[in-house]
Amino acid sequence: MNSSNPKRHFLRGMRDALPFILVLVPFAALFGVVATEAGLNVVEVMSFSVLVIAGAAQFTAIQLMTENAPTIIVILTALAVNLRMAMYSASLTPYLGQAPMWRRAIAAYFMVDQPYALSQIKFEMERNLTVSERYAYYFGTVAPLAPFWYGSSYVGAVAGAQVPPAFALDFAMPITFLAMIAPALRTLAHVAAATTSIILALLMAWMPYGSGLLVAAIGAMIVGAQVELLTARKARQ
Amino acid sequence: MITDHTMIWIVIVALAVGSFLIRFSFLGIVGDRPMPEWLLRHLRYTPVAVLPGLVAPLVLWPAATGGMTDPARLGAALMTLSVGYFSRNVLAAILSGAATLYGLLYLLG
Numbered sequence: 395m396n397s398s399n400p401k402r403h404f405l406r407g408m409r410d411a412l413p414f415i416l417v418l419v420p421f422a423a424l425f426g427v428v429a430t431e432a433g434l435n436v437v438e439v440m441s442f443s444v445l446v447i448a449g450a451a452q453f454t455a456i457q458l459m460t461e462n463a464p465t466i467i468v469i470l471t472a473l474a475v476n477l478r479m480a481m482y483s484a485s486l487t488p489y490l491g492q493a494p495m496w497r498r499a500i501a502a503y504f505m506v507d508q509p510y511a512l513s514q515i516k517f518e519m520e521r522n523l524t525v526s527e528r529y530a531y532y533f534g535t536v537a538p539l540a541p542f543w544y545g546s547s548y549v550g551a552v553a554g555a556q557v558p559p560a561f562a563l564d565f566a567m568p569i570t571f572l573a574m575i576a577p578a579l580r581t582l583a584h585v586a587a588a589t590t591s592i593i594l595a596l597l598m599a600w601m602p603y604g605s606g607l608l609v610a611a612i613g614a615m616i617v618g619a620q621v622e623l624l625t626a627r628k629a630r631q
Numbered sequence: 632m633i634t635d636h637t638m639i640w641i642v643i644v645a646l647a648v649g650s651f652l653i654r655f656s657f658l659g660i661v662g663d664r665p666m667p668e669w670l671l672r673h674l675r676y677t678p679v680a681v682l683p684g685l686v687a688p689l690v691l692w693p694a695a696t697g698g699m700t701d702p703a704r705l706g707a708a709l710m711t712l713s714v715g716y717f718s719r720n721v722l723a724a725i726l727s728g729a730a731t732l733y734g735l736l737y738l739l740g
Contacts (some may be wrong), residue, residue: 420722433632451646469646472642479653481675483655565695571686572728573721573724574715575682577724579679591679623672
């Protein structure tokens, strides 16, 4: 009875994650196509998708490299995109923190947006799950997504070289990013942060080596945090 | 076109290690100690702080048109943003953005 429970939660996690395949497949294929167009070979594309396994950061790195930004700026900006995952890590720790180190390390490797969001909600609502049931659910959400992420990146990389310029693929990345940002504009603070980011990035576009974007990002984070504080203060009054 | 393959590998390795360390940070190293509230408050806004700034110049001054503002690309961007905002559906936003882009490119020749 006890041993069958983790399996049930694994399957449950898989089922909850299935709809996300629809978003992930075109996104990963697009990365393969865009990266190949930018000059990466298949091995490099696959190394990105398997080792980094973070779509937005991968796209950011490719974009900045095509703009000839220096290596350090490419790395810092792409990692800044991934900083949100420190928050994921912190919020999953109370639920997954008691497992052996190797298990936590595997969980960390797979910590991407959708499994995080699904697991966070699940763990919060079902407080009495055991640690192994939680891991079963978490890895269940990862199981259908990771293979499609790798596979679609590969398909995109192989197909990439054959896409004609009439498809305006230069604009695939902006559209994908806008589609990811728009649903995240949930509060006034998020809207303020995004607006600040746009204004500062356009004003700082003269700064060398893409460093204007880093300035814009830091400014936007501060504005977001401050607006959140103000909104909370107002709500309390 | 990126031609410096050494640079590509440096970026891949640095992002692989860096991304893993970010993900492993609390789960593996810091543990269950509470995070300072001010830090959480800033981390919450990282995606909306970085991505709009990255996209804005690409929307207004696309390299494909030599930096001239292009009505097709601008229209596609606005459509993606509005559909994504109101539907909260990433896939619907991407598809309507792509449809708008191709539609306008075709109409405006």
